[in-house]
Amino acid sequence: MLARFVDFCIGRRALVVTVIGLLTLLMLGAASRIHVGTDFEDLLPRHHAYVEVHNRFKATYGSSNAVTIVLEAEQGDIFRTDFLERLRTVTLELRKVDGVNPEQIISLASRKIVDVRSSSDGLESRPLMFPEVPSDAAGLAELKARVQRNGLVLGSYVSRDLGAALVTVDFYDHLLKPEEAFRQIRAIADAVAGPGVRVRMVGEPILAGWVAYFLPETLTILAATLAVLGALLFLFSRTWRGTLLPGLAGFTSGCWALGVAALAGIQFDPLVIVVAFLITARSISHSVQLVTRFDDELKAGAATAREAARKAMFGLFKPGMLGVIADAGCMIIVILVPIPLMQKVAVIGTVWVSTIALSAVVMTPVLLSWVRLPVRHAHPINLMPGLDRAMAGLARRVVGRNAYSVVAVAGVVFVVSGWFAFDIRIGDANPGSPILHQDSAYNRDATEINRRFPGTDRMFVVLAGEQADDIKRPEALETMNRFQRYMEAQPEIGASLSLADLIPVIKRVMRDGNHHYEEFGRNQNENGELLYLFSSGGADPSDLERLADRDFKTGAVTLFFRDHQGDTIRTAVARIKEFAAANPLPGMQLLLAGGFAGVTAAVNEVILASQIESIALALLVLVLCCAVTYRSPNAGMFFMVPVILANTLTFSFMAWKGIGMNINTLPVAALGIGLGVDYAFYIIDDIREELRHGKSLEEAIALALAGAGKGVTVTAGTLILAVAMWGFSSLRFQSEMALLMAIWLGISAFSALVLMPAMVVVFKPGFVMGTARAASVARPLQSIQP
Template sequence: MTENFANWLIRFRIWVVSLIALITLGFGYAAQDIEVKTVFQDLLPSDHEYVKTHNAFKDTFGGSNLVTIMVEAEDGNIFQPRVLQVVDHLTRELQKVSAVNPFQVVSIASKKLKEVKASTSGIETRPIMWPDLPQTEAELQELEEKVLRNSLIYGPYVSADLSSTLITVDFIDRLLDYETAFNEITTLVNSIDEPGVVVRLVGDPILYGWVNYYLPETINLVLMALLVVVALLFILNRTWRGTFLPLLSGLVSATWALGISNLIGIHFDPLVIVIAMLITARAISHSVQIITRYNEEVEQIEAGGESSGAAALTTLKELLRPGILGIATDACCVAVVALSPIPLLQKLALLAVVWVGTVAVSAIILTPVMLSWVKHPRGYAHPFNVGRLLHWVLNLCHLIVVSKTRYVVVVWTAIVLMVCGYFALSLKVGDANPGSPILWPDSQYNTDSAAINDKFQGADRMFVVIGGDQPDLVKKPEILNAMQEFQRFIEVQPEVGGTLSIADVLPAVNRTLREGNPRYEELGETQDINGELLYMFEAGAEPGDMDRYVDTERANGSVTLFFRDRQGETVRTAVSRIKEFIASHPLEEGEFKLAGGLIGVIAAVNEVILSGQLQSIALALLILVILCTVVYRSSVAGMFFMVPVVLSNTVTFSFMAYMGIGMNINTVPVAALGIGLGVDYALYICDRIKQELNAGAGDLEAIERALHSAGKGVIVTAFVLIVSVLLVYQSSLKFQAEMGLLVALWLTVSAFTALFVMPALAHIFKPSFIYGDRKIPSSTTEEKHEVVNEKAAA
């Protein structure tokens, strides 16, 4: 079947190339309109319990797209006209930002932060500063005293040293576009030019806005990597066909993938550019393998007077099996990611499967068909011959594999596997370090985040809902007391800077009604008393004032937790302690519901990744075993080719643990694709050994030919791609830099395994799917001596 298919492709090569060119033009036209953006809803596992709670209450208690702005006075405190003017200006202008929820803009300059006063003349609820700014020293002093005696403002919105104040703004999620929000808010903040006043800015819309901001830089790095690929291919291959055909393969593959993605409605997330580079690298790799084999075949065939088409035909027939198997392995392993309930991963998996699938056309079919027209060059494009160096390296590989050193290689590989496996167990799920792992620690976003967390209770929030379907349930003493107990329990965790709920508000109102007597700073003993206190607080309220605390029916209340970081361990500890409290404090009426806000969403994503990661890896390995078993008709083949995959993944995971790179929503696809990446090189070399043995070569001769042919392609491809992806390490996006480093490590381990470990294992164990059942002819004196010694021992 393989031979018939190869003959058909070469016979109708004009039609084949014309059809591929026509389809490429069509997909290229479609690819022009593909959207490059991050969609927040795609990040959420919609069926998860926490996300359901988040979606049900986000419009009331605050979503996960909250933006926090800190206005800091470098000299003195914030109670200066020039500082308060900045706060007031930002508060008013933020309401004009696209998709902002106007009822969720909160600061000391807004209507939302109020003071309740009580005296013999009545009860009065007024905004603490709105609408007029204090100007005189007496007015400024009065404002400071208001802040200091209001626990809902002093701490949550004004720092303990009075040098900073916060402005928080939330968005209507369905209308939010990260890039638009980022541009409008940063433009507003950058317009502040007040000496001695520093404005800091954090929040997911800002974070992903920075990702889009660095997109031109990322594209430039990709173009630089492409130029490096061109230069290295030209130097190493010394021919124009060896330079441009791999690039043509990558270009056709990328065009098809982006065109198909746009047609089926999949957008391109800026953070997956590393994935795109990795898949394009696979296309280049397969193409280089084909060109290397073609160069070998064309020398033999042209010496016999045949055309280069015969060389292309032989190359296509011999490499179709390992090439298609490698592509199928890549596609199936990354398809496993689609089992995740996270839409972003599902769409990314579909994009990756399509992209990997196009490599079968762009590299395995198009490259040998194009080579069928190419004449063997009578000279080279430049005089620098690195072939001798490659030949020396491959001779070294052969010497190590066929000598007694092969046992040392296998033993050391087993030791490395065990040591790295031990360290890989410490790989963290979720963010492994404070701040955002997408950006470098010294980036403006992470420095702003650290400054806000240092001054305040925490920039990232989670809300836990307590209540039920019964109206006015939150007014009951049992519910309010449960809130207070829960807050005291969870605030013991150091990473939780503080909490806020209606149970904090009502005691303050009760004290105010008693002319400030601290003895009465407590909750009401009955539902009616608590209802009266709540009525007093909201007497002068406007729409949205109570949204941070209770819903409109007063059936559900929220406890907002402020987090100083979003590390995976911090989030897991908090969720575990919340569940511990719920289990030990059952409610007669109502229930606790986890968990909304940014930290709630992160907790859901981390739990999905933690529960599904091991299953995904196991399933991907199972798919690898099945594919290899079917293609080579041997269960041993499936187990044999697990070696490079397990080794490359274990080494990479241990390196991630060492570097503090967590397994999160961005790194999971790279890990899944790496499973397929780990086996490609080994497939080409082992399949070539099999071909040479079937052609009658001896054991050592077959290994030598495989290394000098397929092994040469492995070295060229690995070196070119490692150098090119390392350029991404210069990115301002820490995530992309780290993923480039991981890909380089993956390629290095995969190449080493293919060149040393797999031939050594094949030579030692002589698996039947490679060697067959026939007796292998001895190729060296060493082998003959081994046979003699074995007979003597017998």
């Protein structure tokens, strides 16, 4: 059946190329309309308890897309008319940003920051600095004194050294366009920055904006990478077909994948371009193997290009398709992660990998059948003789007793790397954003803001009652207060805020500022009266909505985190659950968790569960594919060895370098399962074929390395050198993923060239040896010429 299929493709080559070409043009047209961007809703796990709490309360207590802007005075304090005017300008101009929630713009210059005073009529709540900035020295001095007396402002919206002021702004999630918000906020910041004033800003929309800002650079690096890749292929192959056909295979796969994504309405996230390049590299690898085999068939005496192309396609179809199916199977597993972005990446990635079956496995040999003979080289530099000698020398070192040494060393490496792989962190492993380098403007801003203020990453935990006014109960407020003190003992949490902070301040003011009365009311009614006096004294009713809902059935405790590292978030969640279990309150419950840190906790929990599940299922897919293809359960176990070795080594490297397993690295890790075994398929299949032709085991290994092994070396070496271009990216994620790709490629190539032949010698698996097992001792290897 395979022979008939190959004969059809080569015999009807014009029809095959025409159909594939027309379909590719249609997909290219669709791909040109694909939307590039990030949808924040796609980052949140579906049906996770934390996300449900977040979605339920985000309009009141804050979404995960809050932006923090800090204005710093380069000399002196902020209590200068020119500085405060700039702070006021930022506060007012933020109202014009698309998608902004105007009720969630809070700063010293907003009407929500109030000073509570007692008077003969009760309480008087007046904005500290709204609507105008003090114009004289006396007014500035009074404002400064009022800020220093206000514990809810000093440290939270004005730094304790009085040298910086903070502005927070939140968005309606469904209206937010991160790139546009970033552009508008940055324009506001640039307008007020200048001599004496520095502006810093952080938040998920700002981060997404920086990613979009570097998109032209990313495309430039991609173009440079492809140029280097083409140059290296041209150097090694010495032919235009060895350069252009692999490039055409990668281009065709990309058109099909992006076209399908556009037709399905799936947008392309800039961060997954690394995954895209990795899959394109697989397409190029398969095509290079076919070109190399085509050249070998010509050297072996094939009379025509058609005959050589037919033999190359027939010989490599099974390992090529097995590699495609294994890669696609490992990629589709990611769809089980209940995060929409991961599921979309899984769909695009699976389609992309699957198209390699057409773009490389079928189209490359069909196009090769048109090559004119005799074949001429495009340049005089010939690296192949040296590579042939290297393969022959390698073949002598993976047989006999050396094979046992290779397997033993691999076993030791597996045990050691597996031990260190358990240290890999789930979630972000470093302060700041792992998307950008530590010395980037964004991460420098995050570091400085967290140094001066309680923290930029927020998590709100909701204390929910069963009926109205439950939050006003003294025992509820006492629980909130104890919870805040308990959580603030964690060093990474800089501060917390709740209704339990406000009511004692109101009662103290009612008692002429006497700190002895800074306590809760004796009962629910007294607390309600204190809150009524606060609201009736001139405060905006919406000011309390940041702390409790309108009927006081629920109240939020907002925790301010100095970083969102995986360990920080997991520790906080564990402490919250521990407190809730130890402090039950009848009729009320503590609900986890909203805000950026809350949804990050949800993502980390999903990834922790999905990581083990994805690896296990991907290995199962690999075992089944190999077992069915080679009709032997042992084949699955045999090919699992390089995959496990590649993963333990890569994960241990990630643990060593502080690269966390997060929403961005998970697809690369899943695809790495298939990547770790592709090269091995070609080597083992070549060994099997030579054994069926009557060669001894040593001869079969030597010939396989001289044929498929040469293609593996050229492909892996070319891709590793080309991937190095991503080290220049301003996006840390891209440079780190490029490094991981290079490691995976290197381990995959090493396993295929060294470990797999050695394992064949040591274990002599039946699916490889077949009837040649008895003839495994044969002529000396020295008689085999490269």
